[in-house]
Amino acid sequence: MKRALRRVGLYALAAVIIAYSVFPFYYAIVSSMKHGSQLFSPALLPPHLDFSNYATVLQQGPFLRNIANSVFVAVMVVAISLFIGLTAAYALSRVQFSGRKPLLLTVLAISMFPQVAVLSGLFELVRFLGIYDRPWSLILSYLIFTLPFTVWVLTTFMRDLPKELEEAAIMDQASPWIILRRVFMPLLWPALVTTGLLAFIGSWNEFLYALTFTLSPNERTVPVAIALLSGATQFELPWGPIMAASVTVTVPVVVMVLIFQRRIVSGLTAGAVKG
Amino acid sequence: MAAVELYDVNKRFGQLRVINSVNLRIADGEFCVFVGPSGCGKSTLLRMVAGLEEITSGRLDIGGREVTSLPPASRGVAMVFQSYALYPHMTVYQNMAFGLQLAKMGKAEADRRVRQAADILHLTPLLQRLPKALSGGQRQRVAIGRAIVREPGVFLFDEPLSNLDAALRVQTRIEIAKLHANLGASMIYVTHDQVEAMTLADKIVLLNAGETTQRDGSVAQSGRPLELYHRPANQFVAGFIGSPRMNFLPGRVVSAKPDRTDIVLRDGTRLAAAVDARRVAPETPVTLGIRPEHILFGESSPGASGLRGQASHVEQLGEASFVYLESPVLDGLIAVRQEGDTRIATGETVSVTLPAEHCHLFGPDGRAFPRHMDATSLAA
Numbered sequence: 001m002k003r004a005l006r007r008v009g010l011y012a013l014a015a016v017i018i019a020y021s022v023f024p025f026y027y028a029i030v031s032s033m034k035h036g037s038q039l040f041s042p043a044l045l046p047p048h049l050d051f052s053n054y055a056t057v058l059q060q061g062p063f064l065r066n067i068a069n070s071v072f073v074a075v076m077v078v079a080i081s082l083f084i085g086l087t088a089a090y091a092l093s094r095v096q097f098s099g100r101k102p103l104l105l106t107v108l109a110i111s112m113f114p115q116v117a118v119l120s121g122l123f124e125l126v127r128f129l130g131i132y133d134r135p136w137s138l139i140l141s142y143l144i145f146t147l148p149f150t151v152w153v154l155t156t157f158m159r160d161l162p163k164e165l166e167e168a169a170i171m172d173q174a175s176p177w178i179i180l181r182r183v184f185m186p187l188l189w190p191a192l193v194t195t196g197l198l199a200f201i202g203s204w205n206e207f208l209y210a211l212t213f214t215l216s217p218n219e220r221t222v223p224v225a226i227a228l229l230s231g232a233t234q235f236e237l238p239w240g241p242i243m244a245a246s247v248t249v250t251v252p253v254v255v256m257v258l259i260f261q262r263r264i265v266s267g268l269t270a271g272a273v274k275g
Numbered sequence: 276m277a278a279v280e281l282y283d284v285n286k287r288f289g290q291l292r293v294i295n296s297v298n299l300r301i302a303d304g305e306f307c308v309f310v311g312p313s314g315c316g317k318s319t320l321l322r323m324v325a326g327l328e329e330i331t332s333g334r335l336d337i338g339g340r341e342v343t344s345l346p347p348a349s350r351g352v353a354m355v356f357q358s359y360a361l362y363p364h365m366t367v368y369q370n371m372a373f374g375l376q377l378a379k380m381g382k383a384e385a386d387r388r389v390r391q392a393a394d395i396l397h398l399t400p401l402l403q404r405l406p407k408a409l410s411g412g413q414r415q416r417v418a419i420g421r422a423i424v425r426e427p428g429v430f431l432f433d434e435p436l437s438n439l440d441a442a443l444r445v446q447t448r449i450e451i452a453k454l455h456a457n458l459g460a461s462m463i464y465v466t467h468d469q470v471e472a473m474t475l476a477d478k479i480v481l482l483n484a485g486e487t488t489q490r491d492g493s494v495a496q497s498g499r500p501l502e503l504y505h506r507p508a509n510q511f512v513a514g515f516i517g518s519p520r521m522n523f524l525p526g527r528v529v530s531a532k533p534d535r536t537d538i539v540l541r542d543g544t545r546l547a548a549a550v551d552a553r554r555v556a557p558e559t560p561v562t563l564g565i566r567p568e569h570i571l572f573g574e575s576s577p578g579a580s581g582l583r584g585q586a587s588h589v590e591q592l593g594e595a596s597f598v599y600l601e602s603p604v605l606d607g608l609i610a611v612r613q614e615g616d617t618r619i620a621t622g623e624t625v626s627v628t629l630p631a632e633h634c635h636l637f638g639p640d641g642r643a644f645p646r647h648m649d650a651t652s653l654a655a
Contacts, residue, residue, distance in 0.1 A: 164360035168354070169373075171348065172348070173374060
């Protein structure tokens with residue numbers, strides 16, 4: 001009897017947690033199919049399957065262009081972070097040089113800066129480089145928060161790879177770049193996917209720098225575009241289209257996480273491969 | 276096939292001389308074993324030949340060329356690691372072909388070499404498997420195969436059998452010996468197991484550890500296995516080669532002749548050893564050494580020296596028995612080997628004979644006195 005009660009309790013708890021996590025997204029989907037005053041009634045099911053809000057959002061203004069901007073920025077940030085992260089991790093974990101530990105700690109410390117604190121300095125840098133109001137300003141600034149954890153995680157993983165594996169490759173005439181690309185990288189897949197995904201999500205959702213460094217509607221990324229969606233009058237927030245836009249931009253991320261979820265778990269838990 | 280020559284090779288970590296003044300010549304096609312206790316630097320010395328450790332001072336020649344500052348890939352060597360170090364994400368075939376690919380060898384030639392090596396090592400049915408689907412012995416053979424395909428001048432083995440179980444160790448040991456016979460290549464092999472050293476080597480290099488390295492240099496003795504067995508240069512070598520260890524009895528010189536030295540043990544027992552100890556004066560403290568397999572049971576006859584002791588412990592292995600005797604002549608136990616089973620029981624008083632021609636004698640500095648052995652006891 002007690003066993004059955006405990007079972008029920010466990011499932012009930014799981015149901016509560018799932019509801020808590022999933023409900024906002026579900027409600028957003030529902031809201032995106034409502035119009036006008038329907039939005040202010042808490043109906044849990046959409047009155048009709050109505051996709052006109054989506055049509056509005058996608059056809060109005062440069063929203064499709066904004067999505068493309070976000071994709072471009074996120075993909076470039078992931079690519080550059082992983083490249084710099086991998087090569088830095090190789091140096092920090094496999095090459096003996098003095099100042100290694102302080103360097104690693106500095107890298108970690110940088111990630112603790114609040115974004116706002118760095119904002120004005122970054123603005124000067126962006127202006128100096130002439131990339132204001134271009135996607136490159138965002139790519140550059142996002143590296144500030146993606147690189148620290150990428151370097152840190154990849155260094156930790158690479159440190160655990162057996163030294164003899166590297167030595168065998170050296171005996172096989174492999175240069176450091178070949179060792180990195182053909183011996184270490186295949187073994188680091190879980191770590192690469194984890195950090196890559198986190199970097200992607202971070203850049204995709206980022207708002208402050210995107211708001212500050214872009215001006216024209218064409219150059220904006222998605223979070224800013226959604227925030228600046230305006231309705232018929234000054235006092236009306238177009239919740240329907242806003243919900244539709246939010247669902248549109250969240251779906252790719254959710255799909256990616258679902259595809260890579262196994263890799264993420266093994267990346268966070270497993271650690272090294274014992275050759 | 277290449278000869279390896281080390282000229283006064285040293286390695287220092289700060290002030291500590293890990294490898295001290297090694298002079299060694301390994302002939303083309305020779306099987307050389309580096310052996311020694313933990314911390315003697317045998318793996319370090321091997322890695323210096325490989326190029327994975329820097330040589331602080333001295334010179335290394337491989338195949339007649341100086342290679343002291345060359346990277347490993349240019350030295351014409353291939354290494355088999357203790358933990359195999361196979362690339363986990365590559366198949367057996369790819370593991371063996373990797374080095375050849377990097378050397379930009381043609382596909383046909385690389386394929387031929389890989390298949391030939393797989394054939395020699397009986398790996399052909401396993402070529403498409405990943406390392407995690409292989410047993411320890413199979414992984415070891417892939418590691419050896421990876422070395423063979425490079426057709427190096429010298430093969431380097433770093434304790435390749437340590438991770439295998441006892442039965443597999445013996446089997447793989449024989450395979451390595453056959454490989455050497457087939458390929459005729461020079462091989463340098465590191466192990467801490469003196470049985471592997473004795474059975475595989477054409478030449479054994481026994482390395483000192485600790486204080487002795489700093490004082491006397493890294494190499495304790497180098498030579499053919501039976502040379503180290505019959506004529507150890509000092510007490511350390513005598514105690515390292517042979518298992519169970521040689522028995523050491525402390526005593527003093529009574530008189531020395533060219534072919535015989537009389538000594539007296541702690542309790543007054545007189546023994547004779549067929550050595551020439553004339554370089555020291557009478558009353559010099561010396562150590563008599565005799566191996567367990569050379570001590571004979573039974574009362575001494577005129578001309579042979581003997582001891583009595585009480586059996587403290589008896590080990591029966593089936594192929595031989597070991598009796599450990601307590602005796603007033605030393606603090607420890609005297610180990611005596613007997614063929615087959617023994618009927619000696621613990622507590623029994625036993626008489627043993629120590630034939631003079633099998634006795635070694637070591638001076639106060641540990642150095643051995645030259646032995647006078649008749650022709651029949653020289654097996655080498």
